[in-house]
Amino acid sequence: MKSGLSIVLAAITVVLVAVAWFQSGGAERRETLSASTPDQAVRLMLSQIRARNFDAAYARLANRSDVDKNAFVREFNGSYGSLLTYASLEKFDVAGLRTSGDEATVRAHLLYSTAVGPLDDTRDLKLRREGGTWKVLWPVNTAPKLPPQVIPVNYLRWDVINRGAGDDWGVQNVDSPQVRVISMNAIQRPDSVVLVGEVVNEDSVPAYVNVGATLLDPSGNEIAQESSFDKISHTLLPKQVSPYRIDFPHMRLEKVKSVRMDTKALLVAASADPVIEVNQQKLETDPLGKKILSGQLLNQSGQTVNIPHVIAAYYDSNGKVIWVSDGYVAQALLPQVPVSFAVDLPPDIAKNVQTYRVVVNHYDTNSQS
Amino acid sequence: MRALTAILLVVGTAGISGAAEIHAPAQTTAGNAITIATSGSGDATFYLIGPASALKQKVQAGAGIPVDSGQLERAGRYVAVLCASDGCASTSFFVNPAAANRLSLLVHPSRVPVGRTNGISTVAFVFDNFHNLALKSEPVKFSILAKDAKEISANRDSENGVAWVRISSARKEGPVRIGAAIGHANEVRVVQQVAADACNLRIKASRVKNAFLVETDPVRDCSGNPVPDGTVVSFTKSDAGGKTTVDVPIKRGVARVEMPVEGGARISVASGVVTGNELEVAGGQ
Numbered sequence: 001m002k003s004g005l006s007i008v009l010a011a012i013t014v015v016l017v018a019v020a021w022f023q024s025g026g027a028e029r030r031e032t033l034s035a036s037t038p039d040q041a042v043r044l045m046l047s048q049i050r051a052r053n054f055d056a057a058y059a060r061l062a063n064r065s066d067v068d069k070n071a072f073v074r075e076f077n078g079s080y081g082s083l084l085t086y087a088s089l090e091k092f093d094v095a096g097l098r099t100s101g102d103e104a105t106v107r108a109h110l111l112y113s114t115a116v117g118p119l120d121d122t123r124d125l126k127l128r129r130e131g132g133t134w135k136v137l138w139p140v141n142t143a144p145k146l147p148p149q150v151i152p153v154n155y156l157r158w159d160v161i162n163r164g165a166g167d168d169w170g171v172q173n174v175d176s177p178q179v180r181v182i183s184m185n186a187i188q189r190p191d192s193v194v195l196v197g198e199v200v201n202e203d204s205v206p207a208y209v210n211v212g213a214t215l216l217d218p219s220g221n222e223i224a225q226e227s228s229f230d231k232i233s234h235t236l237l238p239k240q241v242s243p244y245r246i247d248f249p250h251m252r253l254e255k256v257k258s259v260r261m262d263t264k265a266l267l268v269a270a271s272a273d274p275v276i277e278v279n280q281q282k283l284e285t286d287p288l289g290k291k292i293l294s295g296q297l298l299n300q301s302g303q304t305v306n307i308p309h310v311i312a313a314y315y316d317s318n319g320k321v322i323w324v325s326d327g328y329v330a331q332a333l334l335p336q337v338p339v340s341f342a343v344d345l346p347p348d349i350a351k352n353v354q355t356y357r358v359v360v361n362h363y364d365t366n367s368q369s
Numbered sequence: 370m371r372a373l374t375a376i377l378l379v380v381g382t383a384g385i386s387g388a389a390e391i392h393a394p395a396q397t398t399a400g401n402a403i404t405i406a407t408s409g410s411g412d413a414t415f416y417l418i419g420p421a422s423a424l425k426q427k428v429q430a431g432a433g434i435p436v437d438s439g440q441l442e443r444a445g446r447y448v449a450v451l452c453a454s455d456g457c458a459s460t461s462f463f464v465n466p467a468a469a470n471r472l473s474l475l476v477h478p479s480r481v482p483v484g485r486t487n488g489i490s491t492v493a494f495v496f497d498n499f500h501n502l503a504l505k506s507e508p509v510k511f512s513i514l515a516k517d518a519k520e521i522s523a524n525r526d527s528e529n530g531v532a533w534v535r536i537s538s539a540r541k542e543g544p545v546r547i548g549a550a551i552g553h554a555n556e557v558r559v560v561q562q563v564a565a566d567a568c569n570l571r572i573k574a575s576r577v578k579n580a581f582l583v584e585t586d587p588v589r590d591c592s593g594n595p596v597p598d599g600t601v602v603s604f605t606k607s608d609a610g611g612k613t614t615v616d617v618p619i620k621r622g623v624a625r626v627e628m629p630v631e632g633g634a635r636i637s638v639a640s641g642v643v644t645g646n647e648l649e650v651a652g653g654q
Contacts (some may be wrong), residue, residue, distance in 0.1 A: 239600045
């Protein structure tokens with residue numbers, strides 16, 4: 001009787017261990033350990049990156065002599081306070097594109113979980129077979145390095161002294177900046193109503209701007225209220241224009257009689273630096289078949305921009321804003337070093353786009369503004 | 370038996386002392402001391418209830434009750450009550466504001482574009498020394514002193530304690546001092562007159578190495594005032610390599626940017642809602 005109980009307990013233990021192993025991705029790891037196919041090799045490397053086992057992932061590279069290990073780790077761990085320093089690789093998909101003899105190309109779709117939401121990254125990785133094992137040919141980073149130098153910056157900076165708490169009633173304060181919504185367009189999307197448009201700071205001082213909207217039904221009752229949240233460049237210098245987008249999920253345009261816009265502006269300390277140039281903007285189709293607006297960001301100042309945020313406004317042939325899309329850039333913007341970006345837009349809207357305009361918002365950990 | 374004795378004593382005392390009365394002046398001026406006359410005799414309690422204070426003190430009925438000037442600083446209706454053993458009597462009187470001698474000056478906005486008709490609102494609230502709104506009409510002297518200009522002044526009579534004037538901003542940028550004076554009070558505010566939107570915004574391009582240096586002419590408004598440094602000017606270039614946009618703040622009156630050009634390119638400029646000229650340049654030239 002005793003021996004029977006022991007056997008049952010041992011069997012249960014084995015089953016539980018097996019379940020735990022499957023749950024923790026053990027089967028996947030076992031499958032990819034051999035790296036006998038290009039897909040398996042990439043899966044193995046990405047599994048190790050997800051587990052933050054960068055030594056093992058780096059060991060899977062075919063061109064280790066050309067790739068600096070620290071630079072490889074920084075591609076996933078982030079650097080200079082970039083968005084990836086506040087992110088982790090959550091999951092990935094791998095799809096083989098082609099295999100020819102000892103060489104192959106595999107598309108990896110990486111999904112990061114970041115401080116500002118999910119971040120997509122699609123990479124076409126080349127692989128080479130060495131013996132019976134496939135290894136990844138990691139692209140060599142050819143980004144130019146800026147030589148040590150002093151970049152003089154003498155752009156304006158605005159500081160604000162407000163009325164003191166002890167001042168008498170009627171003592172003059174500095175007024176809030178004058179900002180104005182210069183366009184607004186309500187669009188019905190399959191699952192939501194979206195308001196897009198632009199707002200301008202008409203004043204001669206910087207403004208921290210937020211645009212909100214309330215949808216009203218035919219009786220004048222409020223049916224929904226939302227704000228632009230991060231789909232706007234909040235800090236606007238004098239005469240600067242920012243696109244904005246306000247999403248109303250699960251809403252139908254037929255229910256809406258009118259929209260009440262609410263623009264709030266605060267006078268804030270700000271700096272005119274850094275100036276970020278947006279180069280080589282093009283509307284194109286990416287390898288996944290999605291319509292994207294791609295380009296390059298170039299930080300013209302001497303200060304590192306930790307988290308760049310790209311906001312693009314798209315216009316039709318009448319100059320009306322028909323869509324606003326945005327995206328965070330995973331890399332920090334080092335001075336004078338171009339960094340690529342891409343933001344997607346719905347295909348049904350892309351066909352009506354005549355022109356577009358991109359602004360760059362930025363979040364800096366050492367910002368003085 | 371004891372209770373009955375006590376009631377008899379109170380009724381007896383009231384009958385002997387007679388009913389107390391109180392008489393105050395119908396009105397007085399804030400900050401002035403007064404004496405309130407009373408009649409009757411014996412110990413009494415005096416109450417003075419004003420708009421912002423209340424007072425209670427033991428007095429002798431029949432004697433004048435001095436009320437200190439400090440108790441009568443707030444304008445409004447006061448009620449004086451005298452309670453003696455035979456009951457309470459009350460009267461009311463008004464304290465009027467004293468002579469106007471203070472101002473609260475509200476000037477809005479603190480920044481105004483040049484050439485804005487009636488763009489500056491100036492409102493003076495007239496008070497006496499004790500922060501009472503002086504409701505009696507009083508002349509308030511408004512004055513405007515712009516940089517490098519003579520002072521201009523005008524009188525406006527206050528109505529219900531308020532006097533106001535609307536002022537148009539000048540054609541020339543710079544601070545303007547706006548003052549209001551009454552009695553010993555002279556309040557001054559400063560309004561910054563700033564350049565209006567850019568006018569006739571123009572760019573020119575010159576070659577530097579492998580790029581074009583694109584810069585604006587000195588950016589001015591339609592009155593010729595320089596648009597303040599830090600104002601953003603947006604440059605847009607379209608060429609074979611795609612589109613390039615840069616938001617550049619004006620520095621020393623001019624916004625400039627270097628742009629590489631592939632083949633022919635079109636460069637345009639805008640500041641806020643104002644657009645400027647367009648340039649056609651060729652990279653090979």
